[in-house]
Amino acid sequence: MQLRAQRDQRDPQAKRAKRLTRVLVGAAAVPVMLVAAGCSSDSGSDDGKDKAAEESAASKSASPSPTVKAAAYGKLPEPCSVVSKKTLDDLVPKADSGKEGSSNDTAMRAGCSWDSLDDNGVKGSQFRWLSVSMLRFESDVTRGEGEKLAHDYYLKQLKDAQPAQGAKSLKTAPVSRTGNEASVVSYDLKKKEGTFKQQTVVARVENVVVTLDFNGAGLAGDKTPDAGDLVKDAQKAAKEAVAAVMKANDTSAGGTPSGTPQGSGSPSKPASETSSKAPSKSS
Structure with a gap:
């Protein structure tokens, strides 16, 4: 227990x-x-x-990376050949070969000019000056499509073609069947040498802008050329220049349309085609 x-x-x-x-x-x-x-x-x-x-x-x-529609045209024609010999004989009959403007990239900008002085002795002389410049725009992902850039430049060229003070008989009119859009600006400018008749045709074809200047004057007492005739001549030459741009980019004619969009589409200013005989816009 x-x-x-x-x-x-x-x-x-x-x-x-x-x-x-x-x-x-x-x-x-x-x-x-x-x-x-x-x-x-x-x-x-x-x-x-x-x-x-x-x-x-x-x-x-x-x-996907940003893309933009490729520009239609990828090259420019040889500038001094954009106007036919027959037309040159009519517009600048006493001209020598054209003077090509300076350019470090002729695929983007190019130009050519001609001047003519038909001396009639004591009766005076007839002066003519013709200039063609071309500027091509590439598409750019930051700036937009080449066609839009060319359109903006087309409007700027029309504005720049307006005369300075002292010009008279200013007229602006559309030009038909010349690229996608075209206009002509014409006016008279009186200088000590005589009265100059100035015509500027600005045309856009796809992503290329063509600017054609044509002026004439009767010097040393010769008669002043008819403005209507000069406008018609300028329009004819502009049509040929636009056709030359199209032909240069026609694959069936051996040309090559534009390739892929570029990273930079900022073109330089048109090639310099100035002549000491061209009238100034200032009085």
């Missing part, structure tokens, strides 16, 4: 010791589980960021 009582006294103590041990072990395991859970959560967050970055990079690489 005494042994049993002693065992009964020891058993509760043993049981309490076992329960305390289990509680301590369980409490020690909780922080470990929390740490493990925290690590698992952080790892998932990093994986999500990496995945999002990869998807963003893939989306950017899949986006």
Whole structure:
């Protein structure tokens, strides 16, 4: 009986010791589980960021580069051959060969000029001056299509063709069947040598702008040329110049249309074709 009582006294103590041990072990395991859970959560967050970055990079690489419609014409004709010999004989009958304007890129800009002085002795003389300049625009992803750039330049050339103070009989009229759009500006400018009749035809064909200047005067007492005749002559020469641009880019004629759009389509100013005999717009 005494042994049993002693065992009964020891058993509760043993049981309490076992329960305390289990509680301590369980409490020690909780922080470990929390740490493990925290690590698992952080790892998932990093994986999500990496995945999002990869998807963003893939989306950017899949986006197409900006494009613009290629310009229609990729070359210019030889400038001193854009007007036929017959027309030159009519407009500048005493002219020598044309003087080609200076240009470091004749595929983008080119020009040629002719001058003629028909001396009639004591009756005076007839002066004529003809100039043709061409400027081609490439398409550019930042500036736009070559045709639009050429149209803007066409409008600028028409504005620049307006005479300065002292000019008279100013007229501006459209020119039919000459490229996509064309106009002629004409006026009279009186100088000490005589009265000059000035005609400027500006024409756009696709992405090329053709500017043709033609003026004439009767000097030393010779009669002043008829303005209407000079306008018709200028329009005829402009039509030939536009046709030459089209032919130079006709694949059936051995030309080559424009290729792919360029990264830079900013053309320089037209080739210099000035002549000391050309009348100034100033009085």
